[in-house]
Amino acid sequence: MGRRSLSEQTAPEWTWVTEDERGLWFVDPSRLADMTEWHRQVAAIRREEPVLPVAVEGFEKFWVLTRHEDIFAVERDSEHWLNTTRVVLGPDFEYERMVSSGMEPRSLVHLDGKIHNDVRHVVNDWFKPAAVKRRQPRIDEIADMFVERMRAKGGSCDFATEIAVPYTLRVIMDIYGVPEDDESLMLELTQGLFGAADPEFGTIEDPGAQVLEAIMKFVNYFNDMTTDRRAHPGDDLASVIANGQIDGCPMGDVERLWLYIIVATAGHDTTSYGLAGGMEALIAHPAELGKLRADPGLIVNATDEIIRWTSPVRHFMRYPTEDTEVRGVEIAAGDRVYLSYPSANRDESVFRDPMTFDVARPDADKLLSFGVGAHFCLGAQFARREIRTMIGRLARELDHVELAGDPKWSEGGLVSGVKHLPITYSWRS
Numbered sequence: 001m002g003r004r005s006l007s008e009q010t011a012p013e014w015t016w017v018t019e020d021e022r023g024l025w026f027v028d029p030s031r032l033a034d035m036t037e038w039h040r041q042v043a044a045i046r047r048e049e050p051v052l053p054v055a056v057e058g059f060e061k062f063w064v065l066t067r068h069e070d071i072f073a074v075e076r077d078s079e080h081w082l083n084t085t086r087v088v089l090g091p092d093f094e095y096e097r098m099v100s101s102g103m104e105p106r107s108l109v110h111l112d113g114k115i116h117n118d119v120r121h122v123v124n125d126w127f128k129p130a131a132v133k134r135r136q137p138r139i140d141e142i143a144d145m146f147v148e149r150m151r152a153k154g155g156s157c158d159f160a161t162e163i164a165v166p167y168t169l170r171v172i173m174d175i176y177g178v179p180e181d182d183e184s185l186m187l188e189l190t191q192g193l194f195g196a197a198d199p200e201f202g203t204i205e206d207p208g209a210q211v212l213e214a215i216m217k218f219v220n221y222f223n224d225m226t227t228d229r230r231a232h233p234g235d236d237l238a239s240v241i242a243n244g245q246i247d248g249c250p251m252g253d254v255e256r257l258w259l260y261i262i263v264a265t266a267g268h269d270t271t272s273y274g275l276a277g278g279m280e281a282l283i284a285h286p287a288e289l290g291k292l293r294a295d296p297g298l299i300v301n302a303t304d305e306i307i308r309w310t311s312p313v314r315h316f317m318r319y320p321t322e323d324t325e326v327r328g329v330e331i332a333a334g335d336r337v338y339l340s341y342p343s344a345n346r347d348e349s350v351f352r353d354p355m356t357f358d359v360a361r362p363d364a365d366k367l368l369s370f371g372v373g374a375h376f377c378l379g380a381q382f383a384r385r386e387i388r389t390m391i392g393r394l395a396r397e398l399d400h401v402e403l404a405g406d407p408k409w410s411e412g413g414l415v416s417g418v419k420h421l422p423i424t425y426s427w428r429s
Contacts, residue, residue, distance in 0.1 A: 023054030026064050026338055027089070029411040032314065035342070039355065042066060042343045051329040054338070058091045062317070062336035063329070068347035070326055071339045071368055074318050078374040081318040081337075082112045088414050089317055089338060094211075103215050106254050107262035108378065109316065119255050120378065122244035123263065126175070126237055132381040135175065136389075142170050143389045147397065151427065156404055159421040160276035163390075165268075168275060171386050172267035172379075177229075177236025185221065189214045190265040215261070222260040237263065263379075266415075270312040271383040273410075273417025277310030278303075278391055280407050280418050281357045288359045292395040299395070302359035303388040308367035309357050311342035312417045316371075344368045401425040 025031050025041050032038060045052055046066040055061045065071050074081045086095060087110050098104060108120055125131060146167040150157060157163060165187065173183050229242035241259050244251040251259070282289040292298055318337045323330065331337065346354040351363050358364075370377035377383070394401075405422035 020052070020054070022049075022052060023056055023064070026052075026054060026315070026340065027056050027059065027413070029413040029416070032413070032416050033409045033411050035409060039342070039346055042340065043346065043348075043355075046343055046347065051326050051331075058093065059089070060092055060336060062089070062338055063326075063331060064338045064340055065326065066340050066343040066347075067327075068344040068350040068366070068368060071341070071344045072372060074337065074339060075368070075371050075375065076373045078112065080321050080324070082321060083110055083116075083316065083375065084112065084319050085110045086319075086336070087317050089315060089336075090413070098212060101212055103212055105258060107258035109262065109375065110258070115255070116374065118246045119251070119259055122246070122251060122259065123237065123240055123378070126240065127378045127381060129381050132385060135382075136385060138174060139171055139385055139389050142167060142174065143386075143393055145170075146390070147393050150425070155426060156422070156424045159279050159423050160272070160407075160418050161420065164272045164276040164279070164421075167390060168268040168272040168386055171382070172264070172271075175237050175382075176264065176267075177234055177238045178225075178264075182221075185217075186264055189217055189221075190269050218261050218264075219257060222257055225260070226256065266377075267379050267382065269415055271379075271386050273312035273415065273419075274307050274310045274383065275387050275390060276418040276421050277312070278306035278387060279394070279401075279423070280421055281306065281309055282391070282395075283401055283403055283423065285357045288357060289395060289401075291359050292391070296392060296396065298359050299388045299392045300384075301361065301364055302391065303384050304364040304367055305357065305359050305361050306387060306391070307369045307383070308345045308351075308361075308364055310417055311345045311367075311369050312415055313341055313369060314412070314414060314416060315340055316375075341368050341371075397428055399426045399428045 022041070022045050025038060025045070045064075050065065050067045050070065052064040052066065053061065054064055065074065085099075085104050085106065088105075108116060111119060146163050150163060153162070166183070169183055169187060170180070173180070173186060178186060225238050226242040229236075229239040233239040233243060238260075241251075241256060241263070244256065244259070246252075246255075282292075288302075292302055315338050318339060320331055320333055320335060320337065322333045324333075325331065326337075345351070345367055348354050350366055352361070370380040370383075401423055402425075403422065404424045405420075407418050407422075408420040410416040410419040
């Protein structure tokens with residue numbers, strides 16, 4: 001079994017102990033570094049015990065839902081299934097430490113009911129399909145810039161770190177109005193939040209402390225940004241947030257801070273993992289890349305298939321407001337319920353031959369990567385456009401592409417994917 005040790009000063013040390021070894025596939029982030037084996041193990045759980053009880057030392061007992069139908073139903077019913085501030089699974093002491101520090105999270109994914117709707121409404125117009133479509137020329141420009149960067153690298157690169165990450169970061173920061181010189185800081189802070197459990201990005205001795213440090217840096221940065229955009233508002237998303245109002249009054253400091261954070265981080269981290277994982281899948285399935293070359297019109301469907309296949313958001317938690325049942329299993333009001341999106345996206349009862357990557361898949365639009373209902377991902381339209389814009393160009397312009405080493409996956413329990421993708425390639429003349 002795996003072992004996680006945390007700072008002796010601030011965190012207990014423990015060994016993974018569970019009543020059922022299967023629960024570790026949802027708790028131990030190192031298991032996400034091998035998604036082939038993860039999907040093999042979780043497919044068996046989905047068939048045998050789709051409502052799985054998990055008891056692990058350091059975590060309050062929770063349930064895992066792995067079926068598409070069940071997760072869809074929970075997502076749709078935001079009145080009886082709440083997110084709460086504990087929407088992300090983590091050791092109990094880390095949450096308690098965050099609350100005691102005064103940094104209890106209140107981003108869109110942590111809010112429910114009216115306050116969620118009110119905060120979302122502040123920025124909603126920027127993420128509507130028509131508004132995102134108007135940004136397509138700028139997305140095209142940024143994609144062209146990174147295609148040229150690939151050309152300048154002479155036929156080899158780490159596609160994940162050198163193309164996917166900075167490309168998706170540049171798109172969202174361009175919308176935000178963050179100077180290009182500050183992008184490295186935004187990346188550092190994003191990895192501090194979402195990558196703290198990964199030895200490459202985080203301090204494995206105490207990932208929770210790294211999360212708190214990243215949040216404090218965000219506080220300082222975005223407080224300065226608020227002051228600037230209130231004095232000098234511009235045509236950017238930061239100005240909208242800085243001057244946002246709820247019920248005719250300025251948005252609260254806490255809600256404003258967390259709105260900044262969720263847009264700045266989730267706006268590129270998930271998309272970069274989708275893009276890097278999509279490239280890895282196309283290299284592993286060259287016939288699918290051939291389909292895209294032969295029929296560029298497949299790119300919209302192919303993008304949904306890439307996002308289904310990669311499922312960068314691994315889970316969210318939900319809490320029922322009253323006693324309920326899922327597949328005959330009694331779940332008490334307030335119990336913790338883990339929604340496994342990668343499992344739902346490989347559910348054989350919904351997707352034909354779900355373990356096959358197919359850019360022409362007729363049921364790709366049934367993916368649950370963006371959720372459904374009140375908490376449907378705000379940035380879904382941007383994510384889709386960014387991926388299809390870059391993949392469409394590369395399918396058209398690359399003559400050949402192959403791996404130059406083994407892909408490496410990140411160890412993140414909330415958001416993760418391909419973090420290194422060494423490739424070699426040549427261009428069509």
